[in-house]
């Protein structure tokens with residue numbers, strides 16, 4: 032078991048080969064919708080039913096997709112490296128289903144819904160929870176409307192204290208499948224560089240912040256990530 036501290040940050044690109052579309056599939060839209068219309072608090076206030084149905088469709092889709100070799104390679108890495116922190120911007124549960132059960136979801140999760148009044152979350156993935164009608168919570172005396180447990184644009188990402196602590200202490204920082212547009216996630220590579228970590232990127236095409244990385248591997252994560260991680264583990268096993 033290696034003592035090297037590795038932090039991995041994944042984005043929508045790692046789930047693309049599982050069949051979940053990324054945010055910026057070339058047209059700047061998410062499943063044909065403008066981000067402002069489905070992923071902001073303003074959109075929720077203006078037309079909650081529209082936003083609700085969008086996320087219910089994403090939640091149903093999650094049940095139809097499977098982890099791909101990139102998710103699996105990260106689950107294998109976790110078995111070899113005690114000191115691995117996996118952070119994802121993704122709201123799907125494909126890392127957990129591949130075996131990374133302690134994944135940190137900085138932008139929330141599709142699996143859970145959040146009470147609009149108390150802020151408590153509950154896992155709601157039964158058949159009756161996936162229909163188009165609004166659902167209500169089980170935490171309040173008078174049941175309240177639930178909202179998607181998603182960090183929308185303009186809202187504060189989750190677990191930032193733990194995330195900065197892990198990145199500031201890491202030896203290797205690896206980003207997989209992220210366009211480098213969404214902050215603060217896109218800025219974490221700078222925190223890792225300042226901490227003296229080796230910074231590695233695996234992405235289909237060069238993202239806007241590609242220059243910030245010491246090592247860049249371009250290609251599909253499912254095809255190239257297993258090799259990148261194997262090399263990382265072998266390097267780590269070399270005597271100092």
Ligand code: NAD
Nearest residue numbers: 042043044047053054055121122123208209210235251252
């Ligand atoms: P993004 O959509 O902005 O960028 C995705 C990046 O992945 C692009 O640079 C693209 O070139 C790359 N990519 C596409 N296919 C790839 C592949 N097979 N292998 C490697 N790279 C590939 O995604 P982001 O940077 O994560 O930011 C967008 C936001 O979208 C996140 O906050 C996230 O919450 C949300 N989102 C999540 C999901 C999901 O949970 N699966 C899906 C869509 C959007």
